[in-house]
Amino acid sequence: MDNRNGPSETTQRTLLSDGPHTASPRSACVVVIHGVGLGGRVDIDASRVLVGRSQDADLCIAHKSVSREHCQLWREGDEYRIRDLGATNATRVNDAPVDEATLSDGDHVTVGESILKFISHTSVEANYHEEIYQLATRDALTNLCNRRHFMEQMDREVARALRHRRPLSTCIIDVDLFKPVNDRYGHISGDEVLRQIADLVHHHVRNDDIAARIGGEEFAVLLPECDADAAYGFAERLREAVAAAVFAPGGEPQRITVSIGIADLSPLRNTRIRLMTAADAALYRAKEEGRNRVCLGP
Ligand SMILES: Nc1nc2c(ncn2[C@@H]2O[C@H](COP(=O)(O)OP(=O)(O)OP(=O)(O)O)[C@@H](O)[C@H]2O)c(=O)[nH]1
DSSP: OOOSOOHHHHOOTTSSOSSSOOOOTTOEEEEEEESTTTTOEEEEOSSOEEEESSTTSSEEOOOTTSOSSOEEEEEETTEEEEEEOSOSSOOEETTEEOSEEEEOTTOEEEETTEEEEEEESOHHHHHHHHHHHHHHHBOTTTOSBOHHHHHHHHHHHHHHHHHHTOOEEEEEEEETTHHHHHHHHOHHHHHHHHHHHHHHHHHHSOTTOEEEEEETTEEEEEEETOOHHHHHHHHHHHHHHHHHSOBOGGGSOBOOOEEEEEEEOOSSSOSHHHHHHHHHHHHHHHHHTTSSOEEEOO
């Protein structure tokens, strides 16, 4: 049974940036400016944010030099504070080890081999880092996640789902017979079709799903908290929406369809690569069986 709500109830536009998001003038954040996690950012407010190697950290820096729970940051009155959490490689502020300290604008925080910069309510610089982050993680054509970011997020979600014994599914979505569309109407019209499909993908995902363009005419969606049945329901709705949409490359109405392969996390599919391989095999079967269909992985 598909236990997910339909897109009209759940769609939120947070997965697609509407452009660099503007930090509010009072917000403060740390941004990774060197090393693993480059571009990663976390906003700091009164509730404590955790920096560490743990997949559950608010700012996860997946490197062996970083402790699982390395340090925490929070706002206290008008001050921003940092506390080391007993990290093997002690947290350093401007190169001095700290147990607990107050941060000043521009301070460099060393976490393992990565360096974070503390930025307090200077929205110009915060926006600059946000733009860099968007450039590094988004696909320029569709504004969905790019392939590299998707794979990084997938590693994180697989680890989290296994640790908490939660379901997780992934879908690979491939446009059917796209080459003839390109050949007939040209690459620019083809790009417009890809953008329109990305929009449909975006409208069908929930806030926690991760949608990406992972290849030329190939998309992927990671569905946390979704078993195979729920993922199948999502994929069918998306497939139907694409098949019903009006595409007009070169001004000519054209029917476009997608094939979708799905795989869910299981003892046999317990890594990113195994999950992607199973979804890919299911996609291959969907193509073999006539396209415009959804197949479940082996
Ligand atoms: N417009 C455009 N086309 C792209 C892009 N990336 C890949 N393509 C095209 O996508 C087409 C993929 O074609 P094929 O892999 O042969 O597959 P197909 O025609 O879609 O057929 P099936 O996948 O078997 O249904 C090729 O013509 C590529 O040039 C892109 O970014 N923009």
